[in-house]
Amino acid sequence: MQQSKLFTKTKKETPSDEVSKNAEFLIRGGFIYKEMAGVYSYLPLGLRVIKKIENIIREEMDAIGGQEMKTSILQNKEVWEKTNRWDDKEVDIWFKTKLKNDTEIGLSWSNEENFTSILKQYVNSYKDLPIYAYDFKDIMRNEVRSKSGIMRGREFYWKALYSFSKDEKEHNDFYEKMKITYSNIFKKVGIGHLTYLTFASGGAFSKYSHEFQTITSAGEDTIYVSEDNAIAINKEVFEDEVIASLGLEKNKLVEHRGIEVGNIFTLGTNKAESLDLYYTDDKGNKVPAFIGSYGIGLGRLMGTVVEVLSDDKGMIWPETIAPFKIHLLSLGEGEAVLLEAKNVYEKLLASDVEVLIDDRSGISAGEKFADSDLLGIPYRAVVSERSIKENGIELKKRTEEKGKIVSLSELLNLFTSKI
RNA sequence: CGGGCUGUAGUAUACCGGUAGUACAAGCGCUUUGGGAGCGUUUAGACUGGGUUCGAUUCCCAGCAGCCCGACCA
Numbered sequence: 007m008q009q010s011k012l013f014t015k016t017k018k019e020t021p022s023d024e025v026s027k028n029a030e031f032l033i034r035g036g037f038i039y040k041e042m043a044g045v046y047s048y049l050p051l052g053l054r055v056i057k058k059i060e061n062i063i064r065e066e067m068d069a070i071g072g073q074e075m076k077t078s079i080l081q082n083k084e085v086w087e088k089t090n091r092w093d094d095k096e097v098d099i100w101f102k103t104k105l106k107n108d109t110e111i112g113l114s115w116s117n118e119e120n121f122t123s124i125l126k127q128y129v130n131s132y133k134d135l136p137i138y139a140y141d142f143k144d145i146m147r148n149e150v151r152s153k154s155g156i157m158r159g160r161e162f163y164w165k166a167l168y169s170f171s172k173d174e175k176e177h178n179d180f181y182e183k184m185k186i187t188y189s190n191i192f193k194k195v196g197i198g199h200l201t202y203l204t205f206a207s208g209g210a211f212s213k214y215s216h217e218f219q220t221i222t223s224a225g226e227d228t229i230y231v232s233e234d235n236a237i238a239i240n241k242e243v244f245e246d247e248v249i250a251s252l253g254l255e256k257n258k259l260v261e262h263r264g265i266e267v268g269n270i271f272t273l274g275t276n277k278a279e280s281l282d283l284y285y286t287d288d289k290g291n292k293v294p295a296f297i298g299s300y301g302i303g304l305g306r307l308m309g310t311v312v313e314v315l316s317d318d319k320g321m322i323w324p325e326t327i328a329p330f331k332i333h334l335l336s337l338g339e340g341e342a343v344l345l346e347a348k349n350v351y352e353k354l355l356a357s358d359v360e361v362l363i364d365d366r367s368g369i370s371a372g373e374k375f376a377d378s379d380l381l382g383i384p385y386r387a388v389v390s391e392r393s394i395k396e397n398g399i400e401l402k403k404r405t406e407e408k409g410k411i412v413s414l415s416e417l418l419n420l421f422t423s424k425i
Numbered sequence: 426c427g428g429g430c431u432g433u434a435g436u437a438u439a440c441c442g443g444u445a446g447u448a449c450a451a452g453c454g455c456u457u458u459g460g461g462a463g464c465g466u467u468u469a470g471a472c473u474g475g476g477u478u479c480g481a482u483u484c485c486c487a488g489c490a491g492c493c494c495g496a497c498c499a
Contacts, residue, residue, distance in 0.1 A: 021437090022438090375459075
């Protein structure tokens, strides 16, 4: 992509109404646009990151048998009344509205009811289970206080998978697999080293659930981490009984702030009973399906990566989710430079390497470098009079101080071998 | 929902009860090109409503909006 054609521009100044690092860098870089408190639009660069994250999650979901669908955002009141989750006294974050004929409807804030009522149409026999269904969806929550940029919004993009198992044992097997899958996802997006499987409250459905907490000062939760065991305990269930049941010693746990980037929990059979999702087992008995729920907020995940992996100059994207692999800077207005930059750009494109070329004219070298650091694309390649004199292209990682000169063929080899 | 702080060009800010200034961005002209360039020039601003006052962007009240702390967070 040509940066001269990209409609977003970088900002030198930090927005006065944003304090959190993720919002500051994402807005300055032109990744997101703030519509109102807790509501952000994704601009071209930001969307590329979200899509990368989405694809990583999709691959992992498909790999454990997930079937992707897309459920509606407008919600039927009657369905939620069956589980006693329509009343504002029970769920205080609903956005509700009305049809022209005054029928009350709601905007999706969660998915269990959706999925369960859909599957009721298709599940009859034990032979139909298990089912693992998921979707990516924009979720609306009327939070009393949104905060921290895109970390806690009123509208956000998430992935939710629901497992419908025949019984608790089948559920537990899948649940354990999902723990590994989730760990893989957080490793792939580059925050695995800071993300811990965390024991947390089970909320309304079960005694305990598991969160995936990433250590960051921008976090909302307090967690107690056992480095040795690579697990943590959320403050909300930090009790002697829990510590002992996990075989941990209290004095070896370290307190941190963490942000919940994922959550998996066991719903059990209550939902299925309320929404009448029963199947017939091999003895002819009516049995409710056993349900589990597995969520990841993609926007929050993107914000967490920014919080955790940036430096004072800007973002530092892991290669797996970076909007582009290479930021190619064309420095100077000389004809030789322009031709060579164009040549390198086209060769990279022809090799299917994702490249953003800074082909803007009249922009000083310093400004291009500063922008490149802010955008945080993993590799920076520079074509300039200097690099041409040295018969190559200057290549540098975002995290490195100094680059080195490589030939065009070396550059192409380096990046095509990565694909 | 309780508490605190803040609303001035596109962005970031300054001063002021009496002509609202600066920087960046944007337009034009020229110069410049390895770490957010220079000169000239043009464009552009006081959240809304009330009150006090000869006069309010400034003081007061209310509303709206934003941020932060806490509570909440399936």
